[in-house]
Amino acid sequence: MTNCPICNAKIVNKSEVTTYTYKDHSIEIEQSGKYCTKCEEVFLSPKDLKSTKLKIANFKREIDHFLTTDELKRIRKKLHITQQDASQIFGGGIRAFHKYETAEVTQSKPLDILFRLIDSDKISFDDIKSVAI
Ligand SMILES: [Zn+2]
Numbered sequence: 102m103t104n105c106p107i108c109n110a111k112i113v114n115k116s117e118v119t120t121y122t123y124k125d126h127s128i129e130i131e132q133s134g135k136y137c138t139k140c141e142e143v144f145l146s147p148k149d150l151k152s153t154k155l156k157i158a159n160f161k162r163e164i165d166h167f168l169t170t171d172e173l174k175r176i177r178k179k180l181h182i183t184q185q186d187a188s189q190i191f192g193g194g195i196r197a198f199h200k201y202e203t204a205e206v207t208q209s210k211p212l213d214i215l216f217r218l219i220d221s222d223k224i225s226f227d228d229i230k231s232v233a234i
Pocket residue numbers: 105106107108109110137138139140141142
């Protein structure tokens with residue numbers, strides 16, 4: 102694609118800072134893509150979308166008071182367990198933690214609360230293992 106399918110003007114590969122708004126909060130994100138030089142239409146490939154997906158997902162998580170992908174990963178590593186182990190203990194399917202940590206899916210609120218309690222040492226991993234099957 103070298104010309105805009107809408108106005109037929111030239112399109113260029115570039116990166117622009119755009120404002121993303123969620124629940125009255127805004128962040129500036131740099132979005133790469135193909136930009137039309139005339140009608141200002143933007144064409145985003147899956148790769149372009151992937152580059153901003155994580156940042157947007159974590160921005161939403163912070164506003165909704167959910168642990169971010171990095172925080173979730175940090176707490177899991179604190180327990181010295183793999184994503185697969187975590188998925189087995191806490192449920193959600195074998196790839197659950199992979200999905201949470203790559204922002205494909207947001208973890209459930211109960212899991213989020215549990216991880217916060219683990220992180221603040223209010224619940225030990227032994228406590229959890231003693232009741233989990
Ligand atoms: Zn155009």
